[in-house]
Amino acid sequence: MIPYIRAREIGLTFRPKNREPVRAIKGLDVEVGRGEFVTLVGPSGCGKSTFLNIVLGLLRPDTGEVQIDGRRITGPGPERAMVFQEFGLLPWRTVLANVELGLELRAVPAAERHRRSLELIQMVGLTGFERHYPHELSGGMKQRVGLARALATDPEVLLMDEPFAALDAQTRDLMQTELLQIWEKSKKTVLFVTHSIEEAAYLSDRVVIISARPGRTKEIIKIDLPRPRDYEMRLTPQFNDLKLRIWETIKEELLVRAG
Ligand SMILES: Nc1ncnc2c1ncn2[C@@H]1O[C@H](COP(=O)(O)OP(=O)(O)OP(=O)(O)O)[C@@H](O)[C@H]1O
Ligand SMILES: [Mg+2]
Numbered sequence: 646m647i648p649y650i651r652a653r654e655i656g657l658t659f660r661p662k663n664r665e666p667v668r669a670i671k672g673l674d675v676e677v678g679r680g681e682f683v684t685l686v687g688p689s690g691c692g693k694s695t696f697l698n699i700v701l702g703l704l705r706p707d708t709g710e711v712q713i714d715g716r717r718i719t720g721p722g723p724e725r726a727m728v729f730q731e732f733g734l735l736p737w738r739t740v741l742a743n744v745e746l747g748l749e750l751r752a753v754p755a756a757e758r759h760r761r762s763l764e765l766i767q768m769v770g771l772t773g774f775e776r777h778y779p780h781e782l783s784g785g786m787k788q789r790v791g792l793a794r795a796l797a798t799d800p801e802v803l804l805m806d807e808p809f810a811a812l813d814a815q816t817r818d819l820m821q822t823e824l825l826q827i828w829e830k831s832k833k834t835v836l837f838v839t840h841s842i843e844e845a846a847y848l849s850d851r852v853v854i855i856s857a858r859p860g861r862t863k864e865i866i867k868i869d870l871p872r873p874r875d876y877e878m879r880l881t882p883q884f885n886d887l888k889l890r891i892w893e894t895i896k897e898e899l900l901v902r903a904g
Contacts (some may be wrong), residue, residue, distance in 0.1 A: 649680075649681075651676050655708065657692070665849050669858060671859035672861040672879075686839060687855030687860060690858075692855065723798060739777060740777050741775040744762040765793040771886075773784065785813075791806070807838055829873060846870075847879060852866045
């Protein structure tokens with residue numbers, strides 16, 4: 646079976662003017678099946694965000710290529726959307742207007758835009774806050790708006806770059822479970838990035854561990870826990886074994902950086 650997202654031999658070196666080039670990624674291979682949830686973990690600076698930007702189509706790799714559904718990508722496309730760590734909301738737009746943004750850019754008529762956006766606002770649990778502005782929301786609520794906005798255009802692929810990193814621990818737990826519910830319903834293909842081993846093990850079908858810079862694929866760990874998953878599952882020995890396996894592989898890479 647051909648994977649839905651197939652990134653092979655990806656390499657990218659940043660060449661800032663008047664400074665040393667930075668080789669961010671070298672030989673990164675990632676495959677994601679349709680409807681699969683795959684998470685990338687790896688030390689800070691190993692190129693995770695760079696890689697997501699390549700898959701989104703905002704950056705061109707120097708080597709290798711990314712294919713979606715068998716087609717090489719050359720730029721952004723309607724089948725892909727990104728959810729950012731810092732929410733990326735427009736402060737002068739209300740919740741509703743933020744969620745509508747992508748639909749507006751695609752010239753979806755106003756009535757249809759409204760209907761779809763209100764549906765998504767309900768799905769992420771923000772009904773009643775449609776007319777609020779981002780500064781009137783908590784971090785968790787802003788992240789829900791970011792998620793609703795990404796889902797509004799009904800992309801096949803969700804790219805999520807540490808979407809829950811700015812949240813407090815309990816809101817984060819809640820958002821993880823909600824994301825799983827949304828994912829199970831919507832059957833999206835998700836490529837997720839996190840520094841949390843717990844989060845990676847809880848959410849994913851597979852975890853791709855990336856080496857210290859320049860990032861390459863070091864190991865892929867299959868998370869063969871049953872679904873739907875719930876919080877209690879995190880207390881099982883099987884879950885802890887998986888966390889330990891991920892941690893041991895990452896630890897070697899952290900030591901590379903420290904050494
Ligand atoms: N626009 C840029 N110009 C120059 N160097 C860059 C640029 N963007 C990223 N880099 C460098 O590329 C490397 C990879 O950065 P990237 O942001 O992809 O890492 P990351 O794995 O997402 O890290 P973190 O876990 O801290 O978010 C870093 O060394 C970074 O300094
Ligand atoms: Mg990053």
